[in-house]
Amino acid sequence: MFAFFNMIFSTKIVNWYYKNKRELPWRQEVNPYHIWLSEVILQQTRVSQGLPYYFRFIKNYPTISDLAQADEKKILKDWQGLGYYSRARNLHSAAKTIVKKHKGIFPKTFQEILELEGIGPYTAAAISSVAFNLPHPAVDGNVQRVISRIFGIESPVNSTIGKKEIESVLEEIFDKKRPGDFNQAIMEFGALHCKPQQPHCPTCPFAGECFALKHKKVNILPVKEKKAKVKTRYFLYIVPQQGKKEFVAQRTEKDIWKNLFEFPLIELDESLLMPDEKMIKEILQGKKCPPAWKIKKGSYKIKHISSEYKHVLTHRIIYARFVGLEMDQSFRPGKNWIAKPIHDHEQFAFPVLIQNYIDDREKGK
Numbered sequence: 255m256f257a258f259f260n261m262i263f264s265t266k267i268v269n270w271y272y273k274n275k276r277e278l279p280w281r282q283e284v285n286p287y288h289i290w291l292s293e294v295i296l297q298q299t300r301v302s303q304g305l306p307y308y309f310r311f312i313k314n315y316p317t318i319s320d321l322a323q324a325d326e327k328k329i330l331k332d333w334q335g336l337g338y339y340s341r342a343r344n345l346h347s348a349a350k351t352i353v354k355k356h357k358g359i360f361p362k363t364f365q366e367i368l369e370l371e372g373i374g375p376y377t378a379a380a381i382s383s384v385a386f387n388l389p390h391p392a393v394d395g396n397v398q399r400v401i402s403r404i405f406g407i408e409s410p411v412n413s414t415i416g417k418k419e420i421e422s423v424l425e426e427i428f429d430k431k432r433p434g435d436f437n438q439a440i441m442e443f444g445a446l447h448c449k450p451q452q453p454h455c456p457t458c459p460f461a462g463e464c465f466a467l468k469h470k471k472v473n474i475l476p477v478k479e480k481k482a483k484v485k486t487r488y489f490l491y492i493v494p495q496q497g498k499k500e501f502v503a504q505r506t507e508k509d510i511w512k513n514l515f516e517f518p519l520i521e522l523d524e525s526l527l528m529p530d531e532k533m534i535k536e537i538l539q540g541k542k543c544p545p546a547w548k549i550k551k552g553s554y555k556i557k558h559i560s561s562e563y564k565h566v567l568t569h570r571i572i573y574a575r576f577v578g579l580e581m582d583q584s585f586r587p588g589k590n591w592i593a594k595p596i597h598d599h600e601q602f603a604f605p606v607l608i609q610n611y612i613d614d615r616e617k618g619k
């Protein structure tokens with residue numbers, strides 16, 4: 255029965271897709287640039303959250319050449335709030351590569367697409383199948399879930415063996431005549447119908463064949479190997495101000511938020527539960543403060559100490575406070591620091607954590 259089912263699986267899921275798919279803007283036309291943008295924006299992001307960013311990028315950078323020529327600061331600003339900023343930096347680098355190596359025309363082979371910055375096998379398969387009808391299965395979390403449940407893959411889907419088992423099922427069921435529709439169909443089915451929680455089993459076109467439904471394993475499959483432990487970090491940002499200016503710089507560390515703007519940062523070992531001026535002064539004069547930010551005693555006044563902000567990233571939880579300092583005229587910031595007007599933030603891309611603080615400060619919170 256399974257061999258027969260494998261043959262008709264594609265027809266069933268593609269027909270389901272034609273009837274149920276969402277009308278998304280990049281599905282209205284076959285434009286590899288638009289498909290690429292949508293794929294990158296929607297990584298780790300819900301469609302409703304990603305859509306405004308998609309429209310903003312299409313409007314501000316109508317062609318790949320426009321994106322390649324744009325200032326990275328402007329691109330990061332347009333990306334602000336979406337997180338995983340390396341995606342925006344890679345988009346920019348890949349656009350430059352396309353202009354340099356492919357005369358501004360999006361490459362048409364799987365290998366050339368895979369060689370672009372920030373594009374892995376999944377994204378290369380999605381773009382090449384949808385834009386150029388190339389027969390490459392795109393495997394994301396939705397595809398893993400649907401295949402694991404329907405075909406009974408019980409190995410962890412993020413393990414080497416689980417990935418191989420999914421690959422071998424895909425070899426059997428993949429529709430080489432309609433690769434783009436097949437890839438989109440299975441992903442859309444996972445996103446809308448065979449959802450992680452409360453899938454619509456009673457109305458499912460695969461209810462008769464689904465392994466998970468038959469064996470009462472819908473809530474168990476797919477199995478996943480445990481992820482890396484979440485690390486907690488404690489940040490104390492100094493917000494040095496002098497008259498109507500305050501100082502920011504682009505972050506150069508590779509761990510998070512590279513090239514976004516920030517205030518001087520002191521990383522602490524633990525949370526400051528009830529910080530007061532004495533405690534903050536000890537930190538500013540103590541070992542925890544990087545030498546570049548040691549500030550002369552008596553050269554500043556503490557203007558405010560913010561409440562604690564909690565910010566959750568994939569493998570990190572960050573607890574942060576912001577300390578506003580009014581510096582006297584003896585203060586000289588390091589060479590990479592930019593003096594910006596206190597109320598002017600528009601040209602600077604900040605991580606959401608810092609933007610939230612700035613927004614609260616502007617509202618007088």
Ligand code: SF4
Pocket residue numbers: 400403404447448449453454455458459460461464465466467472
């Ligand atoms: S029967 Fe339920 S678990 Fe199986 S494919 Fe359909 S929605 Fe998913």
